[in-house]
Amino acid sequence: MSFASGILTGKSAIVTGGATGIGSFIVRKLGALGANVGIVSRKEENLISAVNEFKASDDIDVAWCTGDVRDPEGIKKSFDQLAGKIGGIDILVCNAAGNFICPTEDLSWNGWRTVIEIDLNGTFNCCQAAFPHLKESTDGGRIISISTTQADFGWPGAAHAAAAKSGIQNLMKTLAAEWGKYNIRSNWISPGPIQGTEGVDRLIIQQGLADQVLERVPLGTFGKGEDIANAVVYFSSDTGRYVSGAGLAVDGGSQWNRGR
């Protein structure tokens, strides 16, 4: 699948957690379609190596700034700085996330709090930090949050992430209702298992669950990072202009195949 070249020319996008995993596929796709892209994450070495890689393999110049989505004031500064470099913020992709598998009875308060702070509070912080810029977007700002299909069900071993992602989905609905008047759309994407990501490597393959997970994917394979990136383009471009408060599962149909 490909979009018309230059479909995002003139747009400026920030992707949190854009140096690695699904975020890096989103950056490549937005950049390839003409957007000016900035990435934010905690580790400078990851950011620099990703920016060099984007340049070497895709000939894309990506701006970067360190920032922790858990720090509301810090992330505002990072976004303002990046907006200055990339020409504002038309598109915000809330992709940064943390997760680990732990039975709820063993989950420490700090473990619970850490994931809620990164995923849910972090998304709130980023939306607020981007808001003044999104409001100024000529064709209407776009917020796209990366959730998971697991948020719509129970997620044994990941109560923190499931609760956070459900909260994110509801935040997107509320922002769709509140910020529509500012011409800002808020939507979310729920990826299924995407190959080559930490989520699949650490939470599925290393747990010995690959076959079990694949059996539940009706289309029979793990997804690709590009599948998620294409969904982001749909929401970011004119194709998604009348869509707000909506979720799109990109999971090979697996959410509806949960066994008898």
Ligand code: COA
């Ligand atoms: N099982 C049980 N508890 C765990 C854990 C695990 N696998 N990993 C972390 N924790 C607990 C820690 O023990 C700590 O709680 P404690 O103080 O009660 O011991 C708490 O979580 C915070 O851990 P810490 O390592 O200090 O947090 P951090 O901010 O450095 O890291 C995480 C954040 C925990 C989300 C870490 O997994 C991370 O940085 N991941 C980044 C990438 C990622 O998860 N991507 C998502 C893939 S789907």
